[in-house]
Amino acid sequence: MKIAIDGPAGAGKSTLARRIAERLGILYVDTGAMYRALTWKALANKVNLKDKAELRNLAVRTDITLAYNMGQVRVFCDGTEVTDEIRSPEVSRWVPVVAADEEIRAIMVEKQQAIAREQSVVMDGRDIGLCVLPDADYKFYLTASLEERARRRAKELVKKGYKVNFQEVKEEIRERDKLDTERLVGPLTVLPDSIVIDTSDMSPDEVVSRVLSLIGEDGNVIQVS
């Protein structure tokens, strides 16, 4: 079973993916965490993020591991846990710049496909349906209004102890959406075979129920009217 979930920041992809993985007993792969971990390392090592050669060199020398424990994903970069650090506003701001490089994407896609070859997975990101799992059994495109996505992200950052300005969070998301959409390789795209779900007015439980109802018990997609 391969399930692809794509969509913009704050649409609820990882919340959904985690719950679906638990429910179906399959592995959740947070591909954004992999790009975030590399960005964290580049910032920590003061690598010039616009220097592609230096960045690619760093990417091939970096070991990123995702570990799963009680439904939580823990992220390790060269053996150091960076689960919280990779969610900082600074990493969020720079990650689309790192992710825009096609060689870095090729390295990440290869790692993600190797994981999916071994087992059933639900993966979330930006290019899962397009590049990583083009033959996925199910492809979902989650979205929500910019206002709602910014509200969710701001709430999450406040909970983690960051001082946030709502307008700044909204601008960061708008800018990231723009960079992720404009990218030439692996852009954020609604595919013809994706099922689009607008989560703006849905609770996380409603989104999970909707997806489970779209995936039949026997593995068939039930027709949506």
Ligand SMILES: Nc1ncnc2c1ncn2[C@@H]1O[C@H](COP(=O)(O)OP(=O)(O)O)[C@@H](O)[C@H]1O
């Ligand atoms: N349907 C929803 N309604 C309200 N809040 C949500 C919903 N789905 C997720 N959230 C919350 O919004 C934030 C962003 O969700 P997340 O799953 O991380 O989005 P993404 O992975 O698409 O960036 C999290 O704090 C999460 O708890």
Ligand SMILES: Nc1ccn([C@@H]2O[C@H](COP(=O)(O)OP(=O)(O)O)[C@@H](O)[C@H]2O)c(=O)n1
């Ligand atoms: N498959 C992916 C996943 C993430 N990314 C990049 O990594 C960034 C962070 O992804 P994420 O899924 O952690 O972001 P959120 O949606 O959780 O904010 C995105 O804005 C993209 O720039 C990507 O290019 N391709």
